[in-house]
Amino acid sequence: MLEKLNELNDKFIERYANNKEQEKYLLIKQILAEKNCFRKINIETSYSILRDLEIPEEELENYYLNLI
Amino acid sequence: MENLTLYQLLKNNPYLKKQTDRILIIDEKENEYYRNDPNKVMDISVSFLKRLLTDDKYYQYVEKLTSSYIDVLSTRFIRNDELTGGVDLTRVDLTKCLEEVIKKDNSLFDEQFIRRFQDLKELTSYDQFLKEYKDKEYQLEVDGKKISIPISKLINFISLDEQKYEQILNGNGLIEGIKKEHFLYACCSFFDNHNIFDNYIVPQKFIRRFDELMSFQKIDFQSVNAIPNSINPSLDQITIDSKLKDAILEGINDNDSDIEKAVYIYIKMCKLLTYDDEYYVKGQISDHTNKHSDINNISKITLENNKVICTEFTAIFSMFLKKLGLNYLVQPEGGEYGKGHSWLKFVGDKFIVNADAALSILYGDLARAKFNKPLEGLKCLNENEETRNEFLELINSIYQRIIEEEKKKEDFEKVVSRYQQITSNLKEMPLDERLRVMTDKVKNDNVRGIDLLFDILQLKRMFFTEKELKNNISILFVKDNTSEKEPTIGTIFVLNDINVKINTLNNRYYVFDANGNITSISRSNLQEKFDDKTLEYTVYNDLRVPGITESKGDSNVRKAK
Numbered sequence: 001m002l003e004k005l006n007e008l009n010d011k012f013i014e015r016y017a018n019n020k021e022q023e024k025y026l027l028i029k030q031i032l033a034e035k036n037c038f039r040k041i042n043i044e045t046s047y048s049i050l051r052d053l054e055i056p057e058e059e060l061e062n063y064y065l066n067l068i
Numbered sequence: 069m070e071n072l073t074l075y076q077l078l079k080n081n082p083y084l085k086k087q088t089d090r091i092l093i094i095d096e097k098e099n100e101y102y103r104n105d106p107n108k109v110m111d112i113s114v115s116f117l118k119r120l121l122t123d124d125k126y127y128q129y130v131e132k133l134t135s136s137y138i139d140v141l142s143t144r145f146i147r148n149d150e151l152t153g154g155v156d157l158t159r160v161d162l163t164k165c166l167e168e169v170i171k172k173d174n175s176l177f178d179e180q181f182i183r184r185f186q187d188l189k190e191l192t193s194y195d196q197f198l199k200e201y202k203d204k205e206y207q208l209e210v211d212g213k214k215i216s217i218p219i220s221k222l223i224n225f226i227s228l229d230e231q232k233y234e235q236i237l238n239g240n241g242l243i244e245g246i247k248k249e250h251f252l253y254a255c256c257s258f259f260d261n262h263n264i265f266d267n268y269i270v271p272q273k274f275i276r277r278f279d280e281l282m283s284f285q286k287i288d289f290q291s292v293n294a295i296p297n298s299i300n301p302s303l304d305q306i307t308i309d310s311k312l313k314d315a316i317l318e319g320i321n322d323n324d325s326d327i328e329k330a331v332y333i334y335i336k337m338c339k340l341l342t343y344d345d346e347y348y349v350k351g352q353i354s355d356h357t358n359k360h361s362d363i364n365n366i367s368k369i370t371l372e373n374n375k376v377i378c379t380e381f382t383a384i385f386s387m388f389l390k391k392l393g394l395n396y397l398v399q400p401e402g403g404e405y406g407k408g409h410s411w412l413k414f415v416g417d418k419f420i421v422n423a424d425a426a427l428s429i430l431y432g433d434l435a436r437a438k439f440n441k442p443l444e445g446l447k448c449l450n451e452n453e454e455t456r457n458e459f460l461e462l463i464n465s466i467y468q469r470i471i472e473e474e475k476k477k478e479d480f481e482k483v484v485s486r487y488q489q490i491t492s493n494l495k496e497m498p499l500d501e502r503l504r505v506m507t508d509k510v511k512n513d514n515v516r517g518i519d520l521l522f523d524i525l526q527l528k529r530m531f532f533t534e535k536e537l538k539n540n541i542s543i544l545f546v547k548d549n550t551s552e553k554e555p556t557i558g559t560i561f562v563l564n565d566i567n568v569k570i571n572t573l574n575n576r577y578y579v580f581d582a583n584g585n586i587t588s589i590s591r592s593n594l595q596e597k598f599d600d601k602t603l604e605y606t607v608y609n610d611l612r613v614p615g616i617t618e619s620k621g622d623s624n625v626r627k628a629k
Binding site: 034043064 | 490
């Protein structure tokens with residue numbers, strides 16, 4: 001699942017090349033690179049990242065529970 | 069006259085009565101004669117040496133020496149009512165001196181002298197040593213284990229030809245089925261503890277090899293039995309704050325050796341704790357600082373309340389060392405807890421280590437570690453330079469790892485913080501919603517019993533901040549008697565957006581049962597469950613459910629120790 005998020009994130013980085021939005025996705029990339037990252041950040045930040053990656057709201061909990 | 073003088077001497081100096089195992093020469097003329105005797109062997113008067121075997125009064129001391137009643141034949145001169153000068157002769161010293169006397173002095177020795185000398189020589193011979201010891205076992209305790217070695221094996225080893233000896237020393241593993249370092253320790257301690265070199269004339273090779281081994285330069289076994297055990301009842305019962313403990317151990321590598329873990333813990337402790345500045349300023353004479361004399365203060369030291377003095381640092385570190393199975397010795401030995409400076413020595417692998425985090429209050433490791441400066445209080449005490457260098461490398465490697473971890477953590481926190489600033493998708497989640505997700509997670513983890521409690525305790529910090537855990541949420545594990553078969557563990561969650569303990573009328577209650585089902589429950593229904601004992605506190609409950617009153621005479625409720 002983490003791999004999938006990384007792939008999604010890479011697409012957003014590409015999409016927002018030369019756009020200030022890209023900074024956000026570059027930061028997400030660094031966060032995702034940290035081992036057990038979702039255990040090191042609070043649930044609200046985790047949900048925020050998933051929203052930024054355009055995971056549907058109704059699927060956020062399911063994703064999150066799998067990631068932790 | 070001499071007897072009166074002796075009587076007078078003893079009356080004036082009662083301590084001399086205890087000098088029964090020494091030859092005391094009180095006659096001034098005799099003193100002078102021996103001191104000025106031009107004939108000396110090893111700086112001892114030849115006349116005196118001869119007298120040891122010719123004069124029965126003196127010879128009884130030789131007999132005491134040869135029967136091992138005394139370890140050395142000791143003489144002292146009394147001058148102006150004080151003990152001065154004199155010699156201390158072992159059996160070997162005496163034999164060698166007399167041998168020289170015989171070689172040097174061609175005068176005729178009578179039969180008694182010759183016989184007595186021959187007796188002495190025989191008792192001190194290598195053959196006598198073998199006769200005495202070669203069929204016996206040497207029993208000793210080494211690093212907590214009792215071992216028994218035939219002395220013949222120790223003798224065979226130390227007698228080996230040079231090539232074989234070097235081969236065994238440089239080989240790995242065992243000598244005579246025993247760990248090499250333990251065998252070498254046993255060998256040296258046998259010769260040392262039995263005063264072999266003082267009592268028997270053995271091949272020079274033995275002494276040379278013994279000296280070489282005991283320098284620890286060839287093989288470093290100095291740590292063997294250096295601290296056989298850690299006996300310190302006052303430190304046995306100490307506990308430390310769990311968050312502090314977690315922070316100290318965070319990042320420790322399970323694959324590290326015990327000595328590496330000990331170094332890791334020392335450094336982390338220096339980084340997380342600090343010397344009590346008030347103690348330093350007030351010089352240990354205030355009510356505030358008196359607390360440091362109470363060993364129970366240790367349990368109150370936390371990440372926020374992190375001020376310690378040397379005794380507390382030592383006590384906490386000793387607790388970790390004990391858990392690692394490493395022996396330690398608090399210094400100074402016999403010191404009173406909380407009084408004066410305290411540090412410790414410990415052994416791990418081949419290292420004997422001194423750990424003094426407050427070697428200097430201002431410049432010690434407790435301060436230095438905060439700035440990643442080289443440590444001064446953690447020192448290897450081994451005489452072998454290679455060992456000391458190895459230890460330094462070990463410290464540097466662990467220290468570097470910790471510094472990198474810190475940097476990584478700092479960097480990660482900065483990244484997360486920056487992300488939180490710029491994203492527009494960060495939405496606050498109500499406490500109840502977070503609780504629901506957390507309990508879903510616990511249910512999905514499919515754990516039961518104590519494992520379920522553990523899961524909740526691990527997860528709570530991911531779902532709630534420290535402030536929320538202190539003020540807005542209470543989590544209690546209670547006995548749930550709902551089932552007719554046997555009681556189970558129930559978890560009660562209490563939520564309040566303002567404060568669970570103060571604003572109790574607005575508390576929201578949830579019961580999480582052993583099957584992983586979470587149910588909202590009103591305060592009155594929850595109170596009923598406690599009143600009719602459907603739910604009960606356990607012996608481990610120090611806290612109570614906020615807003616729920618305790619029924620009187622609840623005999624099942626006892627404070628956990």
